[in-house]
Amino acid sequence: MVRLMNTAKIRLYVEQPLGPGQTVRLDRDQAHYLFGVMRQTVGAPVALFNGIDGEWLSEVTEAGKKAGALECRTQTRPLQMPPDLWLLFAPIKKARTDFIVEKATEMGAARICPVQTDFTNSERVRQDRLQTHAIEAAEQCGGTFVPPVDDLAKLGTLLDRWDPARRILFCDEALAGGAARDMPRDGGPWAILIGPEGGFSEAERARLAALPHAHAARLGPRILRADTAAVAALTLWQTTMGDWA
Template identity: 65%
Template sequence: MGKIRLFIDHPLAAGQPVPLTDGQAHYLSSVMRQGAGNEIAVFNGRQGEWRARIAALGRKGGQVDPVAQARPQQDPPDLWLVFAPIKKARTDFIVEKAAELGAARIIPVQTDHTNAERIRQDRLQAHAVEAAEQCGGTFVPPVDDLQSLVRLLDGWDAGRRILWADEALVGAARTLAALPRGPWAVLIGPEGGWSEAERGRLRALPFVTPISLGPRILRADTAAVAALALWQSAAGDWGDAEAPQD
């Protein structure tokens, strides 16, 4: 059995009991067949991963006792994912993979051609938590509520550059090696593509860098994974690359 990891939104310190939710207690006792005395791993997104001993499990929650820190906190590079939501299952997929690939924040946006008019922010946040639990991460990216792209760009800090996946640039993938370091965001459009008004505005912004994701037009969920992987490989914390500094 692989290591059981749980995200617990509570301060962690040796000898300080931590409460479990009803759902976490049910998962440990009924699904994973754990009981008092067994050890699991816990993390809160701020203080690394901790060894914790199960103290009690019941129908109304439970308790674990942190024993010692097993791994220090490891935060991802300062990379955001901005994307237009698509069908429910594929939006869930985007959020899960963004968490696995090291996005520091996930921002769903309403564009001119976005099909989804609303999202379940709480459900998407839960998917980000589950992805962090399963991939061994110690950080959970916050998932914002849906907002319009216009509003987001109106309040955008020009110090954070945007890597814009523009399907109009179909061709060989552009190298990212020469891109400046610093905070970035990846911008992925809707299934219906960008409107001419959106293209015009994005092209006029000095902090926006358009990029091709290869010789084929990718689905939105595939494009999100491809763009995050390209950036992480070139400028993030994959391989020998150093994470960009603020």
């Protein structure tokens, strides 16, 4: 089994339950990917995960052009939840928004929340497309969990109904914040908020600065693009309070 496991180079996210002997039927797209693009055949080992049951080694039992099936053999990893950290970010250009979702998944965010700020140009995001990016990133990074991607919400609305038990680390080079390394180091639920390329508005800055559960942080002396800032802030949080310790 170990040899078989080591040869499972393909990881696939599925939405069905996984367990001993469980058969997983593939839809047309999955069958096309696995058998058409990746050229797998009956007997091939594939790692499966569904965000709930951990990772399972499975074997292809049916390989068709429009459908297929896999059978679970053994659990290779338990579900590993990321820490309770959300990433809030203002969507930017399409490619960079996709990158932020990909990076947040790799870096272990538990939830990804696109927010509309005063200086955000986007009126809407393709939530389904972003969720697909999160799934692909989880397949690629070896994670067993897929962070849900929310639909676009107004930052003001989110803050109106914010649970103050979840602290906010907001990164804005125009704000007088301490170095990010000086942020609090105790755990609990957190959210990282990355501003849009144009920064926050004065009203947003004032509101964030007045929140007792929000902490400003500067990410170094240069101005970082939003996607860079997201990875940098997630790195700092994960090494001080998260699962990189």
